[in-house]
Amino acid sequence: MMTEAPHISALDHLAQDAGSPRLVCLPIQRGPLVVLKWKIPLFRSMGSVKQLSDLETALGRLWLEMSHENRSSLLGRSGARLSFTASFQGMAVSAKFLNCGTLEVVRMLCQVLTAELPYVMSTTSRTASHSDNLIGRAREAALTIMVANSNFRASQDDVTSMQRLHDVLDLARSSIMLVGPVHYQAVRTVLDDELSISCHKFDMPPSVDSLRPAPGVFEFSSPSRGNELVMLAAPAPARGDPNLPAAEVATALFGGWHGSRLFRHLRDRCGLTYGPFCRIEHHAEGALFMAAVPVKPGNNTIVLHEVCSVVDQTINYPPGSVEVAAGVRFVAGTLVISLDTLTGLASCLASLEPRPGPSFVNDQLTALYAVTAADVARTNERLLGAHNVSVVLFESECTKNRQLDTRG
Amino acid sequence: MAVTYGVGHRSEAPGVEGLAHLAEHLMFEGSPNYCRGEHMFQIQAHGGVCNAYTGRDYTQYFEIFPTDVIELVCDLEADRMRQVEVTAEGIHRQLDVISAEVAETIAHRPYGGFPDLHIAKAIFERYENAHSGFVDNPALRDTSLEAVLEFFRKWYTPSNAVVSVVGAVDPERLFAAAERTFGVVPISPPPLQPMLDEPLPTSKRSIEVDHPFAPHPAVSLGFRVPDPITDLDRYLAYQAVASALAGDPTLGIKARLRHGDATVGKVRAKLCDVDPLESRNPAVFRVEIYSSGSGYPNVEDLVFGSLHRLATDVLDEDKTQALRGRLTSAPAEKLDSAINRARIFGWLGLLHDKPNILWRLPGRYGALSPWLISNAAKSLSAQPVRSVTVHPTGR
Numbered sequence: 176m177m178t179e180a181p182h183i184s185a186l187d188h189l190a191q192d193a194g195s196p197r198l199v200c201l202p203i204q205r206g207p208l209v210v211l212k213w214k215i216p217l218f219r220s221m222g223s224v225k226q227l228s229d230l231e232t233a234l235g236r237l238w239l240e241m242s243h244e245n246r247s248s249l250l251g252r253s254g255a256r257l258s259f260t261a262s263f264q265g266m267a268v269s270a271k272f273l274n275c276g277t278l279e280v281v282r283m284l285c286q287v288l289t290a291e292l293p294y295v296m297s298t299t300s301r302t303a304s305h306s307d308n309l310i311g312r313a314r315e316a317a318l319t320i321m322v323a324n325s326n327f328r329a330s331q332d333d334v335t336s337m338q339r340l341h342d343v344l345d346l347a348r349s350s351i352m353l354v355g356p357v358h359y360q361a362v363r364t365v366l367d368d369e370l371s372i373s374c375h376k377f378d379m380p381p382s383v384d385s386l387r388p389a390p391g392v393f394e395f396s397s398p399s400r401g402n403e404l405v406m407l408a409a410p411a412p413a414r415g416d417p418n419l420p421a422a423e424v425a426t427a428l429f430g431g432w433h434g435s436r437l438f439r440h441l442r443d444r445c446g447l448t449y450g451p452f453c454r455i456e457h458h459a460e461g462a463l464f465m466a467a468v469p470v471k472p473g474n475n476t477i478v479l480h481e482v483c484s485v486v487d488q489t490i491n492y493p494p495g496s497v498e499v500a501a502g503v504r505f506v507a508g509t510l511v512i513s514l515d516t517l518t519g520l521a522s523c524l525a526s527l528e529p530r531p532g533p534s535f536v537n538d539q540l541t542a543l544y545a546v547t548a549a550d551v552a553r554t555n556e557r558l559l560g561a562h563n564v565s566v567v568l569f570e571s572e573c574t575k576n577r578q579l580d581t582r583g
Numbered sequence: 584m585a586v587t588y589g590v591g592h593r594s595e596a597p598g599v600e601g602l603a604h605l606a607e608h609l610m611f612e613g614s615p616n617y618c619r620g621e622h623m624f625q626i627q628a629h630g631g632v633c634n635a636y637t638g639r640d641y642t643q644y645f646e647i648f649p650t651d652v653i654e655l656v657c658d659l660e661a662d663r664m665r666q667v668e669v670t671a672e673g674i675h676r677q678l679d680v681i682s683a684e685v686a687e688t689i690a691h692r693p694y695g696g697f698p699d700l701h702i703a704k705a706i707f708e709r710y711e712n713a714h715s716g717f718v719d720n721p722a723l724r725d726t727s728l729e730a731v732l733e734f735f736r737k738w739y740t741p742s743n744a745v746v747s748v749v750g751a752v753d754p755e756r757l758f759a760a761a762e763r764t765f766g767v768v769p770i771s772p773p774p775l776q777p778m779l780d781e782p783l784p785t786s787k788r789s790i791e792v793d794h795p796f797a798p799h800p801a802v803s804l805g806f807r808v809p810d811p812i813t814d815l816d817r818y819l820a821y822q823a824v825a826s827a828l829a830g831d832p833t834l835g836i837k838a839r840l841r842h843g844d845a846t847v848g849k850v851r852a853k854l855c856d857v858d859p860l861e862s863r864n865p866a867v868f869r870v871e872i873y874s875s876g877s878g879y880p881n882v883e884d885l886v887f888g889s890l891h892r893l894a895t896d897v898l899d900e901d902k903t904q905a906l907r908g909r910l911t912s913a914p915a916e917k918l919d920s921a922i923n924r925a926r927i928f929g930w931l932g933l934l935h936d937k938p939n940i941l942w943r944l945p946g947r948y949g950a951l952s953p954w955l956i957s958n959a960a961k962s963l964s965a966q967p968v969r970s971v972t973v974h975p976t977g978r
Binding site (some may be wrong): 186205206207208243248250251253254256271272273276283328402432433435439442446447448449460469470471474501505507508509511512515516517518561 | 619622624627628629630632647648649654676677680681682684686687688690691696699831833840847901902904905907908909910911912913915916918919920
């Protein structure tokens with residue numbers, strides 16, 4: 176069994192409420208650092224990655240400008256560093272700062288998130304150094320392929336038309352996680368003061384369709400990139416599904432760690448790739464199984480062939496009890512290690528909806544240790560079967576040039 | 584746990600660029616008691632994670648694991664410290680993996696390798712300082728097995744390594760395990776570290792790089808800084824300048840951008856590659872400016888103008904406090920992670936021989952005076968322009 180991470184016992188002191196926005200505080204006295212995560216749903220769906228990127232840029236600039244124009248010495252001394260990450264699921268604000276400025280940071284953040292947008296977004300506003308992320312593009316492609324009616328991404332509204340962030344950010348249904356030396360009641364008071372007028376519900380976000388299997392091969396060109404990518408994608412058990420622990424272990428054993436079949440075959444035996452990875456991600460539309468293999472130009476075909484051979488082998492010769500036990504320890508260890516840092520704890524709390532109880536880590540560990548080899552074999556057949564898997568290929572040459580909605 | 588060896592890219596001889604990185608990969612090929620791949624398998628199968636990194640002055644192997652397998656982890660690390668099972672086939676296999684790694688992380692990525700691959704070449708003259716070791720070097724395929732083994736014999740010895748362990752581990756149990764495992768590894772004399780000293784640059788130099796995957800132009804300026812080991816307080820003042828240049832809209836480059844240079848996107852400034860404390864002398868101070876469109880920003884004007892302002896307008900108390908706050912909060916975040924603490928102790932033990940200076944860093948940042956920061960800016964602004972410019976050629 177894993178040794179328990181020291182922070183897990185701190186979860187007994189979790190303080191939370193169901194207010195608007197919801198506040199979750201985990202007081203840990205280990206040093207001056209405080210980590211904040213603020214998850215904010217979007218009212219209006221963004222039509223493109225560029226619009227999301229524009230929103231990130233706008234909020235980043237607002238923070239810089241407003242926090243310096245209204246700089247108090249406490250805010251300055253806190254050394255606050257913020258990042259804004261917009262995705263189709265919503266806006267995620269991440270902040271790290273020294274606890275002397277906790278209330279000032281929360282207050283200033285409230286003012287930024289309810290401000291008017293002073294910038295006109297243009298086609299050149301996106302930070303040019305943003306690295307083009309092939310795996311991110313493949314993920315979006317897979318989600319689009321597997322969502323039947325993709326109205327979630329259909330809006331073509333441009334961010335230039337936004338006048339107030341109220342129109343975009345649904346602060347009333349947002350959640351704030353604070354981990355570190357923090358006082359719940361003091362933060363709650365600041366939130367109530369700053370956001371009492373802003374937390375109106377203007378409308379409901381668009382309905383989201385769930386993922387469904389879309390078996391086939393989907394090829395995309397990536398003319399601006401040199402690398403190619405082979406990705407297997409499939410719907411997976413979502414949070415709360417009793418099959419999720421077995422699916423997590425099966426995913427790890429297939430390609431999620433250095434001892435996995437995909438890693439050992441593609442990297443150790445064939446030297447075909449440096450960093451294959453495999454995991455289950457949880458999105459608004461459902462859980463997505465992804466096995467991604469970045470490859471050098473020209474190697475897509477051979478890598479796809481080898482990936483398919485590992486899939487066949489995994490289904491026909493499923494892991495035995497020793498391999499499964501190692502996989503269980505790896506997945507359980509990854510969970511515990513992720514709680515080693517304040518950032519990891521905040522991310523973990525942010526991923527749990529609606530109200531995490533203090534026992535959620537031990538509940539997850541218990542479920543993982545109950546996974547058997549038979550569970551994993553059954554999961555492999557469901558998860559990796561040809562009826563369930565979409566193959567997403569990104570090629571470096573513009574040879575196929577197919578559209579996103581083309582079905583294989 | 585981190586095991587840090589005093590060997591890195593600056594230890595490489597001409598012609599074998601990338602040998603230190605290859606050695607890092609070969610350390611996972613097996614050792615007398617553990618077969619190929621078993622190191623990672625053992626760590627991860629016990630619920631841990633592990634990885635390795637090759638820097639300019641060190642190579643580091645690090646793992647995080649449950650404390651009840653501390654003896655196993657000591658044995659895994661000591662076994663490969665004693666001997667690595669290297670074969671010609673293993674060398675070629677790992678060169679294939681490195682080729683894929685370089686392709687994925689540098690050769691075929693937007694801005695891949697910028698400015699890391701070229702900035703040292705712009706600033707330094709000596710081969711040891713100027714070359715890059717993170718490369719796919721075909722010449723290594725002709726390197727003999729004996730030459731690789733000799734590299735291990737020279738550099739991978741207990742006298743050139745530091746083992747750092749953090750976490751809820753019983754010290755008696757740890758030292759007993761270390762004695763049983765690391766304690767029996769044969770010791771050879773510490774290797775002679777390469778001569779790295781060289782005079783400050785006196786003339787301009789600019790390196791132009793065509794990049795097929797860069798969407799827009801980008802420019803980096805490189806500078807020399809005081810010795811990070813013998814002159815740490817003055818060195819840390821340069822970190823304050825980096826923070827002001829890139830992070831403060833009222834002091835640095837962003838303040839000048841307010842007056843309108845629409846061609847500038849992201850701005851970065853920092854010391855070294857990963858962490859300011861990871862380098863021997865000479866170390867590098869660099870500023871990176873990415874264009875937001877097809878135009879080329881006037882980088883020299885932006886950077887030297889900001890440095891001049893920092894050098895001449897002595898900071899007021901609020902601005903100095905804000906800089907100190909930023910400098911203190913970033914390490915606080917790093918130190919929150921056990922694996923980062925082990926890694927930083929490894930650098931400090933190996934390069935500074937004083938791991939405990941880590942706990943005094945907040946005090947040192949708090950003591951940085953406006954005068955020290957302004958002097959650092961003055962010294963940077965007096966150096967000749969050494970730059971790397973990326974020209975996009977692909978789109």
